[in-house]
Amino acid sequence: ALPDIRTLTLAYALAGADCIDVAADPAVIAAAKSGLDAAEKIAQAAQRSDYNRPWLMISMSAGEDPHFRKAEFDPAICPPDCPRPCETICPAEAIEFSTDFMGVRRDRCYGCGRCLPVCPWGLIAAHSHPTPLDAVAQQVLSQVDALEIHTHVGGYAAFKDLWQTLQPWIDDLHIISISCPDDEGLIDYLKDLQRIIKAPESSASKDLDASGIAVETKLHNVIWQTDGRP
Numbered sequence: 001a002l003p004d005i006r007t008l009t010l011a012y013a014l015a016g017a018d019c020i021d022v023a024a025d026p027a028v029i030a031a032a033k034s035g036l037d038a039a040e041k042i043a044q045a046a047q048r049s050d051y052n053r054p055w056l057m058i059s060m061s062a063g064e065d066p067h068f069r070k071a072e073f074d075p076a077i078c079p080p081d082c083p084r085p086c087e088t089i090c091p092a093e094a095i096e097f098s099t100d101f102m103g104v105r106r107d108r109c110y111g112c113g114r115c116l117p118v119c120p121w122g123l124i125a126a127h128s129h130p131t132p133l134d135a136v137a138q139q140v141l142s143q144v145d146a147l148e149i150h151t152h153v154g155g156y157a158a159f160k161d162l163w164q165t166l167q168p169w170i171d172d173l174h175i176i177s178i179s180c181p182d183d184e185g186l187i188d189y190l191k192d193l194q195r196i197i198k199a200p201e202s203s204a205s206k207d208l209d210a211s212g213i214a215v216e217t218k219l220h221n222v223i224w225q226t227d228g229r230p
Helices: 002-015 026-045 085-089 133-143 156-170 186-197
Strands: 019-023 055-061 067-072 095-097 102-104 125-130 146-150 175-179 206-208 214-216 221-225
Touching (some): 002 019, 002 026, 019 146, 055 175, 067 102, 156 186, 175 186, 186 221
Parallel strands (some): 019 055, 146 175
Antiparallel strands (some): 095 102
16 A cells, blocks of 8 residues: 555665665555655654665566456446445545546556455446556656566567667666576576666767767666575
């Protein structure tokens, strides 16, 4: 639930975490940022000179559009005398019955499922909705500091497509983390990914300054996750 995400983010921030990884969902990101803001205020009030605001990271999978679970119902068939417990219980305030809007605001719903069992008429269902990666990138990458990319051996083409999609936002990220499960040919695959990241079309290329001297543009800080392997 969003309140839990906010609380956990606040707690980990005050405990000294350097980076907090959350789902690439706008509602989840908003909750985490709220927790980070609260932690910063607490640290300032306590005059903690050692406090550093953690980076906020999101995870994306190469070759796979993220699926977000959203609540759905037809407000036109809701009985007019229903007490609407769904509206009250929703922690994201995604369910509304007003003169301007009736139903589920999909941009707020993050699929916690609390509204499903409380509907007296059983009219609410939850469905998984794929969201194109470029749409997700436009919504969330400008709001975070870091990115974790999940991939697997053999996913070269999918990784390359994702990397090209991410180009408008890459230079604004502090850290890019690559997570890949162990498999035959892992090292060669990771080297292939490294070549994509350092390709001339990426921001690791060399430009010419006014004097014609080659200068190195920003290189990304890349973490190659070993995930506990030797």
